[in-house]
Amino acid sequence: MPRAEANHTLARQWEMLKLLPPRPPGITAAELTGKLGDLGYDVTKRTVERDLNELSRLFGFTCNDERMPYGWHWMEGASLNLPGVSLGDALSLRLVEDQLRPLLPSALLRALEPRLQQARDKLAELAPSNAQARWARKVRTVPASLPLLPPQVMPGVLDAVQEALLGDRQVQVHYQRAGETDATLYTLHPLALVQRGPVSYLVATAFDYPDIRTYAVHRMRSAEVLEKIAQAPAGFDLDAYIASGALQFGAGQTIRLKARVDVALAQILRETPLSEDQSLGQVWNGFCALNATVQDTWQLRWWLLSHANQAVVLSPAALRADLTLRIAEAAALYGV
Template sequence: MPATSTRRTLSRQWELLKLLPNRAPGITASEILARLEDSGHSTSKRTVERDLIELSQIFPLQCNDKGTPYGWYWTPGQSSELPGITLGEALTLSLVEDSIRPLIPGFMLKSLEPRFNQARNKLQALSDESASARWVDKVASVQPTLSVMPPEINQEHLETVQMALLDDRQISSRYYSAHKNLTHELTLNPLGLVQRGQVTYLVGSAEPFDDVRLFVLHRFEYAKLLESPAKKPAGFSLQQYIESGAMQFGIPRQIQLHAWVSDSLARLLHETPLSADMTLTHQEDGASLTATVNDTWELKWWILSHAGSIQVHEPIELRRELRARMTSGLSLHETD
């Protein structure tokens, strides 16, 4: 039997074994066939039935033949835990590997490394005969921002922060503030880790203050785990903190944006509105835009990126700030 056929058969049979329940009435060959096909294994019901009969001679499998259709299951009391991963699990691990690495404690990540390697090896081995195994080469996630190189995070600092979060303990640190060009000695109360694009942030507070702030992980010059317990604000929830808009740097206030937009930008906004209450009133030379939005730097970047296609009318403070930025930018490009 060719090597590719052998790999295909072994992978299908291994996935079949992992589909079987631990008790009667079991699962039918037709149900197994449907699940195998969902996992990317193209086969037939007759092949599944033959696999079940062959595997029952090696593994403690039973068939519930009291009525049709027959159901297959693991013999009660026998271990049904199998090493290895399914094709779907291999795809998932391969797709999420890079994005979850900064968010998983180092000792847990080490235990996952064999699974990551196993996922890559399985996809590579099955790529010639399984279209599903090639799916990882046909999808990608691209950030809707300027592509920049990810910052380098000190692994020891990352592990210290992760352990502090696990044990709810404080951190003694030396932190560089890029905007102020200053280094601060801080005792931090870690509350969470958040991955935003290429950058990982520590959410926490700095003694003796209670307000929750963001600390860029790659800017830590020193980090030591303390024995003292971390202080957590009453009722704090990382998910609620993110939903509040804090990852846009500062708790944003909502504003009513009134602006003129060009026809081309109006067409884009029809597809991807700025807010649930956004309205576009078409005019002869474009459209009038009204939307409730958060007053954030991302909003200002978005407006500046569409310079020439949008004119802000209100709020007047936002209009003045944008005009000042564009005037400053123009002054830098006035001379050749």
Template sequence: MFQYLGVAARHSPPYPLYIVHVFGEPMSQTLLRHLCMLREIPRSPRSIDCQTLQSRLAQQGYEVTVRSIQRDLNSLSSVLPLISDGAKRQGWSWMADGGEVGLMGMDAHEAMTLKLVQGQLAQLLPTATLEHLQPYFTQADRILAQRGGKFAHWPDKVRVLPKGQPLLAPQVSPEVQSAVYEALLGDCQLDIEYMRRDATEPKRYLAHPVALVLRGQVSYLLCMLRDYEDISQLVLHRIKSARLIDAPARKADGFNLDAYISQGKLGFAHGGQVRLEAEFHEHAVQTLMETPLSEDQELIPATLGTSGRNMRWLLTATVNDTGELETWLNGFGKLCLRWRKVPLGQAANN
């Protein structure tokens, strides 16, 4: 038979790892059936009844009676954080704060990875998904505290900083964020109130969500408004209210998020692609070589100084014509001596 090892007192969470082990014999069909059954049980407040478990086990090739399932769950609940709702058609769940969320242990590598991504995921995932992941984050904290070793302090030694002036994130209503994410997830319409720039009152729109883009500290909802086909960009913190509508959102024909971004649509575009020609002082050249503007960037010595060194360099690159490009150029200060943007058609004729 098998035993569940490493189990603390049932009513003293957080629970340690629950490890299934077989002594003296190969893994039995009973054990395999128990593993399949436990994987089907959701975390509270959701639940699953024994009849549904019986059907799902049958789909996986395990024929078992409802009474046997009830007996197994009553036995397993004495060593695992399983609870029943006491209903006539008894429903079973993993405890909401039951510690370990899987039947396989989490190691220090996995715990460290979860801690590093936890902060980033808050802006990327729907609220319901984050709530579903919370037990994993809790388990990661415990693993690092108990047996993280050299990994325990890694999250304190690594930071990701944005380039440029650090800015505080704008305040986004949790209700708005939840509604927007759920609409994107379910391809549903949204009834929103949006405060446009320089407006004094929010305006109401029917929105068809298409995508979400995080750019620095600001989140942009790409959507189609009302019956229009063009893509609008709405910043999330200016959405004053958002309500899910139980109706399918319209699809943006031929829309590709990566292509949309690569075309500079989120970079305060002034036009299409241009050929940038810029002259830089030699002190800027190493940066330009290490982090090029484009795949076709070229750096050519322009003038020699009295010492024989190349004092000025000419840069050419194909780039999107955006406000960010001009900000980048101005950021070099006196090291960027002059620059101009040539439309691609004109550049090809020269």
């Protein structure tokens, strides 16, 4: 038997063993054939029956032949812990691998690396004969904004931040704020680590202050884990914090945005609304009236400025004034 065919057979048989239930009445050969088909294995019921009979001599499973149809199951006391990864596990690991890397502690990532490599190897081995194993080659996620390269992080800084966060301990960092030339010493109480595009942010409080802030990990010039226990604000919830707009930067206040947008931008907003309560009026003179409840953030301003030739903000007045000033400054830079 050619090596590739042998590996395919072994992979299929391994998946079949994973599908066996731990107790009677078990699973029939026909049901196993269907489930293997769902996993991308083109196999007949007769082949499955032959595999079951052969493998039952090597592994601790048996056939419940008390009534038809016969069901296969593991015997009582048999070990169900099969090494390796299933095809579904391999595909899942491969699809999330790039997202996992910046979020997992280094020690855990090192421990997981053999599993990730095993997933890559399994998909590569099965790809010629299994359509599902080729799925990872056919899907991608891409950033909606301009793709930027990740910033350089000082050696040891991310490890220290992750260690402090994992152990609920304080961390002392020399932090260089944007636009400043010198780093300032902070004692931080880590609350969470959030990946926003290519940048990692530590969500934390500083010293004894209750204010929750974000600290870009790449702006930390050094980091040292302290023995002192980190203190978390009562009731802190990471999901609620993110939902408040904190990671979009700004005051996070809710505003009612009113604007006129051209037909092209209106079509985009119909497909991907700004908010649950967004409304778009009828087209008049090439523009539609837009109303939406949004967070007042830098992200909102960047988005509005990127569509400055397609959208005119009517209110709030403070937002309109800020955008008017920025557009005038941009025009001056271009000599307009």
